[in-house]
Amino acid sequence: MILIKNVNLVDAKGIRGPADVLIGEGRILSLEGGEASLVVDGSGKLLAPGFLDLHAHLREPGEEVKEDLASGLLAAVRGGYTDVVSMPNTRPPVDTPEAVRALKAKALRLGLARLHPGAALTVGQEGERLTQAGGLKEAGAVLLTDDGRTNEDAFILAAGLLQAAPLGLPVAVHAEDASLRRNGVMNDGSLAHRLGLPGNPPEAEAARIARDLEVLRYALRRSKATPRLHVQHLSTRRGVELIREARRAGLPVTAEATPHHLTLTEEALKGFDPIFKVAPPLRAEEDREALLEGLLDGTLTAIATDHAPHTQAEKERDLLRAPFGIPSLEVAFPLLYTELHLKRGFPLPRLVALFTDGPREVLGLKPLHLEEGAEASLVLLDPKEAPVEPARFASKARYSPWAGWVLAGWPVLTLVEGRVVHRVE
Ligand SMILES: [Zn+2]
Structure with a gap:
C-alpha cells in the first residue's frame, strides 16, 4: 500500500483536494487515507492520471544506437507517461504480428511505461500493399x-481505413x-529565403489534410x-x-500537437542549429497561436x-x-505546464486532459479520473522550478532545444497500476 498525503488532485474534470490518496491492488482505494507501508508527502504537489503519449519513436528494433525500449520507456516514466504508443518506422518497420508481440513482451519485462505498439499501415511502410490489420x-x-x-x-489510405474500421483501429x-x-528543411517564408534555406510550405500540410479528409x-x-x-x-x-471544420461536420477525425510546435517557431532556425530541424517544421507565430486556439476549443484533443x-x-x-527530429519525452509536461499554464493561463484541467483523456479516447480507452476504484496509474507533479538538463536525460538523445529553460511541474513519482516506476527521493 502507498499513501500520498495531503495532495491536490487534477484531472480532466477539474482541480480538488487536498486528499490522502491510498493505493493498493493497482487501484485507488480511498481518497481519505489509511494504513500504508510507503507514505509520500504530497504537500504543495499535484497528483494527475498517468500520461499517454500517442507518438514516440523508440527506434527498436534496428536503431538502438539512437534509442531502445529500455532508455525510451525510462525516459517516458520520468516524463510522467504511464503509456506510450511507439511508431513503427524502425529497421525493419513493425509490420507483422510477430514484431508487435516481440515489442510488447520486451516492454512488459522492463516493467516501466506500458507499451502500445503502432504498426505499419503498409508492408515495409512502402505505401504499396496493406499489412494484415486483424493479426x-x-x-x-x-x-x-x-x-x-x-x-x-490516396486509394491505399482509403483501403487502410476500410480495413481498420471494423477492428476499431x-x-x-x-x-x-x-x-x-x-527537400524543405524549415518553414517556407521570408525567413527561409533570407537564410537561404529550402522551405517546406505550410500548404504542403494543408493540402494533404484536405485530401485525407476527402479520403475519410x-x-x-x-x-x-x-x-x-x-x-x-x-x-x-x-x-x-x-x-x-471537419470535426464540426461530424467527421471521425482527431488531431494532435507537439510540445515543439506549441513552444517554438521558425525564428529558432536563425542560428542554423539542426537541433531545431523537425518535420513538419517549426512554423510562424500565427501558426503557433492557431494551435493553442485549437487546443482550447477542442479541435485538437491530444498533445x-x-x-x-x-x-x-x-x-x-x-x-x-x-536528420529531422526532437526528443521530448522527459520535458513535455513541465514545458507545457510552465509555458502554457503558468505563463499564459491555459486551464490546467484542460492541459491534463490533453495528456490523458484526449489521447486515451483516440485509442478507444476510457477516461481516467482520480476517484476511488480508478486504476492507480498516476503521476505526482512538483511545482518547484528546475532547469532542463539534457545531460541527465534517460533518453540516449542527450540534447534538447529547451536546454537551460527553467520549468516547473516536474514528475517526481510515477505509478503504473500502483507500482512505482519512477521516483525522485
Ligand atoms: Zn511524422
Missing part, C-alpha cells in the same frame, strides 16, 4: 501508421504532401463501421482550420511528443544533412 490488432497494435513517411497513394497520418514539401469521407461512405483518421503533429493555422531521438553526431551535421 496486428490481435498481437496488440493500437493504431496503424506509416509515420516517418507520407501516404502518397485508428489510422494515423503524417500529413504532408511530399511533392510540395520537396470516401471510406465513411463505403463502410458500415466507422473509419477513424488521426492527424499527427499538426503544425499550421490552415491545418487547424481544416480539422475544426503527443513525436519524441524522435537521433545520435548527437547525426544532429551535429549541418542543417541540410542532419
Whole structure:
C-alpha cells in the first residue's frame, strides 16, 4: 500500500483536494487515507492520471544506437507517461504480428511505461500493399501508421481505413504532401529565403489534410463501421482550420500537437542549429497561436511528443544533412505546464486532459479520473522550478532545444497500476 498525503488532485474534470490518496491492488482505494507501508508527502504537489503519449519513436528494433525500449520507456516514466504508443518506422518497420508481440513482451519485462505498439499501415511502410490489420490488432497494435513517411497513394489510405474500421483501429497520418514539401528543411517564408534555406510550405500540410479528409469521407461512405483518421503533429493555422471544420461536420477525425510546435517557431532556425530541424517544421507565430486556439476549443484533443531521438553526431551535421527530429519525452509536461499554464493561463484541467483523456479516447480507452476504484496509474507533479538538463536525460538523445529553460511541474513519482516506476527521493 502507498499513501500520498495531503495532495491536490487534477484531472480532466477539474482541480480538488487536498486528499490522502491510498493505493493498493493497482487501484485507488480511498481518497481519505489509511494504513500504508510507503507514505509520500504530497504537500504543495499535484497528483494527475498517468500520461499517454500517442507518438514516440523508440527506434527498436534496428536503431538502438539512437534509442531502445529500455532508455525510451525510462525516459517516458520520468516524463510522467504511464503509456506510450511507439511508431513503427524502425529497421525493419513493425509490420507483422510477430514484431508487435516481440515489442510488447520486451516492454512488459522492463516493467516501466506500458507499451502500445503502432504498426505499419503498409508492408515495409512502402505505401504499396496493406499489412494484415486483424493479426496486428490481435498481437496488440493500437493504431496503424506509416509515420516517418507520407501516404502518397490516396486509394491505399482509403483501403487502410476500410480495413481498420471494423477492428476499431485508428489510422494515423503524417500529413504532408511530399511533392510540395520537396527537400524543405524549415518553414517556407521570408525567413527561409533570407537564410537561404529550402522551405517546406505550410500548404504542403494543408493540402494533404484536405485530401485525407476527402479520403475519410470516401471510406465513411463505403463502410458500415466507422473509419477513424488521426492527424499527427499538426503544425499550421490552415491545418487547424481544416480539422475544426471537419470535426464540426461530424467527421471521425482527431488531431494532435507537439510540445515543439506549441513552444517554438521558425525564428529558432536563425542560428542554423539542426537541433531545431523537425518535420513538419517549426512554423510562424500565427501558426503557433492557431494551435493553442485549437487546443482550447477542442479541435485538437491530444498533445503527443513525436519524441524522435537521433545520435548527437547525426544532429551535429549541418542543417541540410542532419536528420529531422526532437526528443521530448522527459520535458513535455513541465514545458507545457510552465509555458502554457503558468505563463499564459491555459486551464490546467484542460492541459491534463490533453495528456490523458484526449489521447486515451483516440485509442478507444476510457477516461481516467482520480476517484476511488480508478486504476492507480498516476503521476505526482512538483511545482518547484528546475532547469532542463539534457545531460541527465534517460533518453540516449542527450540534447534538447529547451536546454537551460527553467520549468516547473516536474514528475517526481510515477505509478503504473500502483507500482512505482519512477521516483525522485
Ligand atoms: Zn511524422
